[in-house]
Amino acid sequence: METNGSGEQSNKTIIHYFYEWERLQPYKLFLCQPIGDSFVDITWGEAGRQIRIMATYLNSLGLPPKSTIGLVSKNCAHWLIADLAILISDHVSVPFYPTLTGPQLRQVLEHSECSVLFVGKLDDWTSLKTGIPDEVHKIAFPSYSSAVPAITDQAIQWDEIMATYEPMSGNPLPKPADLFTIVYTSGTTGKPKGVMLSYDAMAQALEKTRQQMVSDLPETRFFSYLPLCHIAERNIVEAIGIATGGTIYFAESLDTFAKNLASARPTHFLAVPRIWTRFQLGILAKIPQKKLDWLLRMPILSGIVTRKIRQGLGLDDAKLILTGAAPMPISLLLWFRRLGIRIQEAYGMTENLGAVSMMPADQVKDGTVGRVNEGMAVRTDPITGEIMTRSRWNMVGYYREPALTAATLKDGWLYTGDVGELDSDGFLRITGRVKEMYKSPKGEYIAPAQLEFGFADNNHIEQICVTGQQLPQPIALVVLSEAARKNDRPTITLSLEKTLKGLNQRVHTYERVKKLIVVKEPWTVENNRMTPTMKMKRNSIDDHYGNQYEPWFSREEVVVWEE
Template sequence: MTILDYFLKWEKEKPEDIFLKQPRGSNWVNFTWRQVGEEARKILGALQQEGFVRGDRIALLSSNCAQWIICDLALMMGGYISVPLYANVSASAMQKILEGSGARFLFIGKLLPKDWHNLQPAIPESVQTATLEGYDKEGIKPWSAFLRSSIAPTLVKPNAEDVFTIIYTSGTTGDPKGVVHTFGSVMNAVLVASDAFMLNRSGNRFISYLPLSHAAERGLIESGGIYCGGTIAFVESIDSFATTLQAIEPTHFFGVPRIWEKFQAKILEKLPQGKLSLLLNIPFVAGMIRSKIKKSLGLHKADLLVTGAAPIASELMLWFQKLGIFICEAYGLSEDFSVLSIHPKDDIRMGTVGKLFPKQEVYIDPETHEIRQKCGWLMQGYYNNPELSAKTIVNGFLYTGDMGQLSADGFLTITGRVKDIFKTTKGEYISPSALEMKFTGLNSVDQACVMGAQYPQPFVLIVLSETGKAMHKTEVETQLQAVLDTVNREVMEYQKLKKAIIVKEEWTNDNDLLTPTLKMKRNVLSQKYESALKPVYEKKEMVSWE
């Protein structure tokens, strides 16, 4: 069976159950399995009337919403290949993706006005367009006009080897690459992860807010939700995020580290750390405090809390554990549909990214320490890039680009990224990620980046969190100095950090210093700061301000 087969199964078995929940202001618009099927078939009929055939690439530009999944199901039904785009993709990246994938049609949905203003002029003339329902835009064929030509659709039954989607990576080291997944690879990923992700049961409720154009959200939320017959709810805006969580009471929640950091900051705003620690030490009060905090976050009925997509500080996970909130870290890549390892709920080992999923072969290269993986859910390759595909999958093994260590009982620790390593002017190689995590564990730090290719010793750039910005300058300096001292006692001489420099500008996707999935663009940061900060680097103080 494919993901589409599972949708058709639930559509037949429980047509009137709610599948998707879309917020509209203070109200919810609910879509049953039957309604979703009907809407998807209308889209399919319109595409077939326009002359699109099985195998055509159809792009989707939108934030998460019910119409995103409805549209994606229509593409599955027609045997089309979906090309999802990040809602905050840059105009140049969008052009490259649309042209590189050969997309003939682009659906445009929920977007911020500033993003749409930048993207509209960059849509190639060769690409036909239409809006999704409820998101009409000037100059684009509206939803109603697009559906006017809809005919009775002909459903295509995809095979396991048929291409399901081309997921473009967010491009931390260059232009986005098109990761090609088949219906078979996606289904294999869902099946092997189904026990750990608690998908083999009924009654699951999911919140979809991280980009559906990312493999992790596409796998756990969309594909996992369809597989188990669950309910998927969406978030209207950042402002309504908390109330949506409280209203839906999800059984599953996936949050990147920055989301958990924001949750922590929100809790500490209302309950400062000193007072919180005191209350948690009072036996009959501690339980009430934990319960109240979990309920305020909307996570009091969550059975599975997952983090991934970027490293999370062990200190942050331990902080939440004291509140009775146990976060499981997962690890994977777009190339394996985000399925390689996850913490078992009853065995969360700090510093690791969990235990390997079954039915795969993973080994660590003894020389480079690179993690290599062979399984039945690897990508087919990179779209129209056979040379890179051949370098990335060798003898059936995916060369992940990440470095790691594997314990005898299958727990994986990430120790760095092959491409992140840089050489100082002393000729010594530095792996930055482990050093950075020492700083991101502080509540005063939002982001940290170790660099120093132009210097004899590496140094770390710091972006302060909202908590850090509210702290006295000397308190921030004391915190950072303490971490510097600890780090420098633990590492080799050539790895010792010369200093920490607190920068003025936040790193965001808008200023092109982060990818759409909020990963640092190290090469861009290096170009921006390394030479410019030389006068600051030469100062005697170990903690300096830009």
């Protein structure tokens, strides 16, 4: 099936929006940076002053127009200021994940040909700086706390630039076809690819999704904690925050996340499924499921309890609550819906600005990732089921990778690598990834993601990976939730066996999961089992555990505990 994209032209970029709000509301709060129990507040006017001074400095370096300028830092106010300074000085912004190792940073720095790099809020600067070539000019953000000291190693300091240079005058604007940014994918498989996106792409995506993004509120607030170098955060927080003239709050650290979110009380909030799972486990740790069910059945108590839960999370003012980047179990959506937290799924990828489809607030169709956006055309391959997209916000291509570009963009269609189905109402369902699907020894296709959904209702499971391409039947690796790890092994084993039995009764014989393996170590960004956006790195998981698959498969028990 195929939908037809259409729409009128709009070339209002985030630079247009920034100039507009800088002029109309210079004293309104734009960026709110927490430091301990206090905040550094930056107005639109003050942000404009710093952006313009930094643009003057960048222009003084004598770089060729449209040079690539890198940015590596955790989310903070100066991340956005630096990004906008790069853009208004007629250069191309290239953000990198702050969790990269030194060698990984060197690879993307050299590939992107960045000669200037902003460095900021980082956990391991000592390791990371080994990946920065000596000839790269470094600009250091100011320190936000004594726990994260200022970077001084051969870097010019932000405050020194602010004290030395004058603000750039005028309001230079880009051409629609100009390159806006190069976004490096998180690299779930292989090396990251540099996705080139134009100003026109961002302008079109903003315009065509404006209504769904609830951009007509008199006051908009955003909470920035997912990596800003990822397309979802760049869209939902930076682009929509600037387009609506809103206020953007930041998370100081993982330890202060809950406090910072409660202070921000965002009107727009995005969380990947694993964050929603953690929210659920946190709520259940305070109110066990049986007690919660009883409270929700009481007419008066129900309203009080759900309101307190939303307030406790900081979501009582949220008008748009989104999830994306990975599949979200229907059971989890329904669980939050009972609490008055209506999570809308969105689907896309870096290569199409993350803006393919979104669940309408007033027409929910669970099991899908929403309805295809206006201006976006979608079709699926009749044989493989691969999803293809076409729109004015498809990428220009992969930076310095013509062969990869030609294999992904064909006749205006972007081959996403995702497998799915499109219904007659324009709602899209994702069923897996082309590269993740594999053939059983008897030749039948197995989609791991669909089997993983079958474990979604078991609250003892925090992470799961179905694998075993070389085995007679699939196996599933399981990471237990924090609460489950404190429970006794026989109880957990019994629960996992019951869930597995229920799943296997619903699937084809060749899809039945033979063993559940409870692994000892959670999968994290630090141990390279997860991407910075909390997607599983299946290849890395297989590399780490692969030599134990056959011995585990041969064990007598159904639930195997890693020793």
